Amino acid sequence: MHQLNLPPYAYKIKEMDGKTYIFDTIRKKYLVLTPEEWVRQHFINLLLNHYGYSKNLLRLEGGLRYNRLQKRTDIVIFDNEGKPFLLVECKAADVAINRAVIEQASRYNLTLRCPFMVVTNGINTFCFKVDFETGQYEQLKDLPKINRL
Template sequence: MIQLNLPPFEHKIKEIEGKICIFDAIRRKYLVLTPEEWVRQHFVHLLVNHYQYSKNLIRLEGGLKYNRLQKRSDIVIFDNDGLPFLLIECKAPEVTINQAVIEQASRYNHTLRCRHIAITNGLKTFCFEIDFATQGFRQLPDLPRRNIVCDSS
């Protein structure tokens, strides 16, 4: 796998039924190692070990509905009240982070209503704060810290 612009970590990789798999510490199982999964696992490690997010407040590939369509969010971080406050959309390293990717994360957030969205391909990461009152957003220099609360309206 390609080296990412995220901190390396002690990952567990093994072959299962002819497929290379990586251990997911959140779901506690091995998953097929795709380029997107490589990014997702690195980002989870960053969240837990560098930003001190609790593993108990992280949901990976959770289901959500958007316009009656079933979708999956890559990573959602919940606050201590169980409300989602950070949505993270992971892409494979070869996927360029562009307007279409930002719009995809925004559509998912229409349902979740997180105050923060991050988008990463492991090489570049962008984070935004959403203002639901004005329907605006602003780019942030870094990921939000754990004590920021989600908009519950």
């Protein structure tokens, strides 16, 4: 797997039937280790252990409908009132974070209406504050901290 620009952590890996699995601390089970899952698990570690988000406020691979199509979000963080707060779209490290990736996350966010949105490939991470009234996105230098909830 690629070396990421995210904090290292003591992940758990196991091999079974010729496949590699990584332990997901949120869902409490081993998942097939794909390049995207590698980034997602590192980003979950960042959210929990470096930004102080609660495991109870995270939902992984949640379903949503967009243009009559069923889609899955990588990570959604909810505020203390249960409203969607931060959408995180994870890509594999070798996938460039470009306009198309940001637009994909933005389309998902039209349904969720999170005031903050992140796109990351573990190498590059971009965070935006979303103004739904004007349709404007403001790029932030850092993720919103837990004390802003």
